[in-house]
Amino acid sequence: MAVAVGRVFLIQPCSSSSSSFICKGTCKHSLGITTTLWSAKPGTTRRCMSTVVRAQQRPTWLPGLDPPPYLDGKLAGDFGFDPLGLGEDPDSLKWYVQAELVHARFAMAGIAGILFTDLLRVTGINKLPVWYEAGAVKFDFANTTTLFIIQLLLMGFAETKRYMDFIAPGSQAKDGSFFGLEAALEGLEPGYPGGPLLNPLGLAKDIKNAHEWKLKEIKNGRLAMVAMLGIFVQASVTHVGPIDNLVEHLSNPWHKTIIQTLANSASSS
Known part of the structure; x- marks a missing residue:
């Protein structure tokens, strides 16, 4: 026994x-x-x-915890984390993988944009609005409604192409599917387009075996999503940009921390 x-x-x-x-x-x-x-x-x-x-087969998000059977470690960044069981259905799991990739890439682009423009604003190089007020700025070259419609059309087109490639992998790489620019994009697999436009450095040409590149991307993307959430909360509490918060913290690191900030915000409200 x-x-x-x-x-x-x-x-x-x-x-x-x-x-x-x-x-x-x-x-x-x-x-x-x-x-x-x-x-x-x-x-x-x-x-x-x-x-x-018994040696553990692979690292998990909580050491000693058995991952669910449908998360076998083959996916990039799979550490067995699915407490709600959202990936039990194989078709749903494929869609969630693509959704996470898109959100991760948007978060990385958003973090870079917020920090860069906020740095230009704080240093006085350019009179830019703080990031959460940028959407209310009126530009001289076009009105807000026009910009919104153009953005809706461009993003809608890109998302439609992405969805079509998801349900029929490789269909968007056929001749004539993108105004003759298919070779410039050179789709590698769903979620990983390539070509000189989207992969100018020629990284991960063999996407099937590019496990290290996929892992690095999804790790940085998850970190960016958490950072984006932190910037949202920070702006809601302090009503300033992230660079302003960083400068204030560095001016007195022992007394100007997140704990004091939240305490002062709670007492003032």
Whole structure:
């Protein structure tokens, strides 16, 4: 009978008959098995206990936690995190992977844009509005309604192409599907377009085996999504941009922290 202790160690009692010797000690076997022998009298049963150490197959978001069976580690950035079971359905899992990729890329672009424009504003290089007021700015070359319609059409076209490539991989790379510019995009697989326009440095040409590049992208994208959430909360509490918050914190790091900021905001409200 085997008794499981925790998840990693397995204790296996065993016995064998011995009538000619007394044994005591510990012996190690291959595959991480350690056998401990206890002394016994001649003519009695020798008892031993084997401890089998099972190496974890892959890292998970919580060490020692078994990932769900449908997350087998093949996806980029798969650490077995799905507490709501959203990926149980294979078709839904494929869509969630694409959705995460798009949100991660938007978050990385958004973080870069916010920090860059906020740095120009704080240093006085350019009189730009703080990022959460940029949408209310009226431009001279076009009115807000026109810009909104143009953005809607451009993003709608790009998202439609992306969706069509998702439901029929490779369909958007056929001749005539993109005004003769298919070779410039050279779709590699759903979610990973390429070509000189979207992959000018020629990275990860063999996208099927580009596991390291995929992992780096999704890790940075997840970090950017968390950072974007932090910037939203920061702007809601302090009503200034992230560079202003950073400068204020650096002016007095021990007394101007997130704890003091939240406490002052709660007391003032």
